[in-house]
């Protein structure tokens with residue numbers, strides 16, 4: 604029989620995909636943005652700035668370790684044999700200085716540097732000023748139609764990103780994306796209509812033989828009805844009606 608329905612063209616998996624995608628797009632929070640839009644991933648990026656150009660800072664140890672608080676500095680100093688350093692921070696002031704530094708994070712690490720300038724120079728310990736920004740990088744740009752797909756991607760690939768955040772971006776004057784989304788919603792609507800359709804087959808006896816005709820009046824082998832989930836001609840659910848002829 605001729606192919607007349609989406610059910611003849613798309614696999615069940617493809618139909619499920621289109622229906623789920625269309626429903627999710629229509630029901631998700633679009634953050635007051637008109638279609639077409641996509642959800643992109645941005646990452647937290649640390650931009651190093653000259654002193655005076657950024658408020659945040661960390662201590663750079665051995666050019667690779669970033670220390671943001673005094674407690675981490677003490678652990679690092681102990682683990683790496685900077686005994687003078689850790690002694691100064693933990694013991695010499697009976698912990699009082701440590702408490703003071705930890706309470707006042709903003710100035711604590713700076714105080715360490717100024718008090719032990721020569722030591723810090725000798726051990727490649729320096730203050731690095733920085734700003735944090737959310738940025739989309741061309742190296743790992745990825746786009747999604749739904750927040751749901753974005754979240755699933757991030758959860759499965761979290762090791763790949765640094766504090767990722769989603770950003771919903773309107774696609775200004777993008778007829779291709781408008782067209783793609785229009786097709787998705789139209790396909791989904793058609794699949795829904797097809798699943799509600801009922802097709803009537805007629806069953807009757809003629810010269811002691813059982814005859815069945817489909818919706819397009821062709822004769823149908825009764826065995827086929829046990830196999831078909833839906834009418835191959837119109838896509839409707841098959842309902843059998845007995846007729847007198």
Ligand SMILES: [Zn+2]
Nearest residue numbers: 802818834837
């Ligand atoms: Zn039919």
